[in-house]
Amino acid sequence: MRSIWNGAISFGLVSIPIKLVNATESHSISFRQIHLADGGRIRYRKVCELDGEEVSGAEIGKGYEEADGSVIPITDEDLAQLPLATAKTIEIMSFVPAEEIDPLQMDAAYYLAANGATAAKPYTLLREALKRSRKVAIAKFALRGRERLGMLRVVDDVIAMHGLLWPDEIRVPEGVAPDVDVTVRDAELDLADALMATLGEVELASLHDDYRDAVEAMIAAKAGGAFEPAEATVEPAGGQVIDLMAALEKSVRAAKASRGEGGGGAEDDAEAGAGAGAEVTPMRRRGGAGRKTSAAPKAVGGKKSTAASAKKTAAAAKTTSKKKSTTAKSGTAKSTSAKSTTAKSGTTKSTATKSTSAASAKKAGTAAGAKKAAAPRKRASA
Secondary structure (H helix, E strand, C coil): CCEEEEEEEEECCEEEEEEEEECCCCCCCCCCCECCCCCCECCCCCECCCCCCECCHHHCCEEEECCCCCEEEECHHHHHCCCCCCCCEEEEEEEEEHHHCCHHHEEEEEEEEECCHHHHHHHHHHHHHHHHHCEEEEEEEEECCEEEEEEEEEECCEEEEEEECCHHHCCCCCCCCCCCCCCCCHHHHHHHHHHHHHHCCCCHHHCCCHHHHHHHHHHHHHHHCCCCCCCCCCCCCCCCCCCHHHHHHHHHHHHHHHCCCCCCCHHHHHHHCCCCCCCHHHHHHHHHHHHHHCHHHHHHHHHHHHHHHHHHHCCCCCCCCCCCCEECCCCEECCCCCCCCEEECCEEECCCCCCCCHHHHHHCHHHHHHHHHHHHHHHHHC
């Protein structure tokens, strides 16, 4: 890797020659500005505002603009005369626990490489001292014309340095937090903890930029002349009222399902710390099925009442037939004989006949009506 800065680490009276190397790189895809009419590239040219002429890099210098618009020229010689002790030195100021560094202060990251064989011993000494103390070093260094703050820590067998923002560069978060009083229930916190435990198991090394992959695939397709843009599904943003408990529980179930874990059972409900917050709809479906099942006995009951009225009006002898008992969840219920009814022109007339023999009972309409009344009873019991 190419070094961007050469200097030394000042560790008390010990000086460690090092080279500064970028620890990160950008994989963002950059685009050029072009003229839509002919595809020509658009370039920016540096033009002087006074004479309107284009100026080369050798003719461009630095200047400080004051509040009234006047500009004070600043030369490189002026900057070189400033007392900057960290121009070529990373000066370690102190060692502090890593927990004391606010992540908001962290900026760009660099690797510090030992510059030469003579730097190997003091470099290793500082690295092992940082490991054993479990602390980080706070240092000052100068890079790209300004003095900066840095944090040195050990990454594998290399000393890495993170650029830090100065404390006065961190803005106070005024007016950022919600300005209304919100009460969070313990059940909601339990669901949030369960969701965090599920999502927190993702390995950072497995994450990648899906949008960059899509852009690269689009560029390759357009280069081959076979690109057909697909319509993206856009989710409605903000402004919708949600059931927080239901959303949390469904999120936990979806996260477990995406990792191949079992979800949707009573064990998951107990782990989530909530009852039936997100599964209201399936419970309604089960309730609807129960209502459909209980509709059949009502029809049978109607036939029973018709048979009862036929029993009151009939003055002749009565015929009874014993039915086999059916088993239910709550126990066994014995079904009694039902009298047959015959519907003619919307009016129900009941007739009762005396049973003389098994052959005459089969031919009579009474036996046919009894079979019709028995059929719904079987469906209801099933």
